[in-house]
Amino acid sequence: MHYNDRGGCRLNGVGGDEGQAAESQGSVGTNYGMITLEDLEAFSEDQLSDSGNGSLEEGETIEEEQQDRLLHYWQDVGRGHRVEVPRDMAEPIQQITTNNNGTHPREAVPYILMSRKEKSGDVLYEKRQYEKGHWACITVKEDTYEQSICYGFMKIMRYICQQNSLGRYLGMTIPIVTVVNTDEMHTTLSRTVTVAYYLPINHQDQPPQPYDTEIVIEQWPATIVYTRPFTGATNEVTIISEINTMAEMLDSPVVCVSDSFIVAGYTNPAAANRQNEIWFLERP
Incomplete structure (x- = not known):
């Protein structure tokens, strides 16, 4: 059974520009097969503040901007891992990042x-x-x-x-x-x-x-x-x-x-x- 059509993540080989982008990130794609909890948590609020250009799109809130930045960051990381991070992971990724910065002890x-x-x-x-x-x-x-x-x-x-x-x-x-x-x-x-x-x-x-x-x-x-x-x-x-x-x-x-x-x-x-x-x- 395959789940790729249900919004899950894929470890497909990537080609073209995406393949070159993955290769430019080094050998991580061959060493790791998934995005893990460490990956999600290691993206700190400082990195979030530094990423992007800080400008909001029309009608966009600060929370939505942060959520988009996190998602885009991990989609970039995911390409290096040969993992596709679907759009519906944006909110879970933000919650894991926010809650694990001291508000919810593991x-x-x-x-x-x-x-x-x-x-x-x-x-x-x-x-x-x-x-x-x-x-x-x-x-x-x-x-x-x-x-x-x-x-x-x-x-x-x-x-x-x-x-x-x-x-x-x-x-x-x-x-x-x-x-x-x-x-x-x-x-x-x-x-x-x-x-x-x-x-x-x-x-x-x-x-x-x-x-x-x-x-x-x-x-x-x-x-x-x-x-x-x-x-x-x-x-x-x-x-x-x-x-x-x-x-x-x-x-x-x-x-x-x-x-x-x-x-x-x-x-x-x-x-x-x-x-x-x-x-x-x-x-x-």
Whole structure:
């Protein structure tokens, strides 16, 4: 199934002038497959004030001008990522930028640290207990793994930013997780992925319902995960590498699910590299 005709984002190769524009931005298009939360948050109010020429079109408000500047900025960034940012992402992008500048602290998904394995002062992995909780989830299958993540991510952002039964911004939680599946040998990722957002504590008892019928609210059971941090891009190559690295480090990898894993993405605009984790799920 393809979603490109529904206002989603595409990772199509671009040609002509757009292709030259993407190439002029360096190699980012080959290293990253999607616009992430870090991208959205890293665009500060100072940059917003500096962008554009500061002139308003006739009948345009300051808020609309800022929204247009943000959208145009991320459409430019998106071309470097080979991602098309649709027009209807303008308001969600503005809300994420505004609310995450200190007005809405990001809420961490709660867990209990059970144990930690270290070597020479470095953390190899942690064992954590996550309690049951409600997540907003969308499962997507596109032509490529990166397309699937991109489409699902945009849908979840719209849900967080007003396209829900409360009609308001719900607040950001971290990490945003992606459930991925591999073949038996851990060499290939399935194009089918599930992108999931943990509902903030004040919405856990009565989760706001999504307007988008492809997003479902699920209650995930309490789960033990083995988790290892990594930095940088989250694409098929890096994820497969991290899965195999983690499998080698685990004392008893057979206790974990063998073909389903989670990539957890954390927002950290101040960091030079993206902060991520790979999660192995303990068998029930």
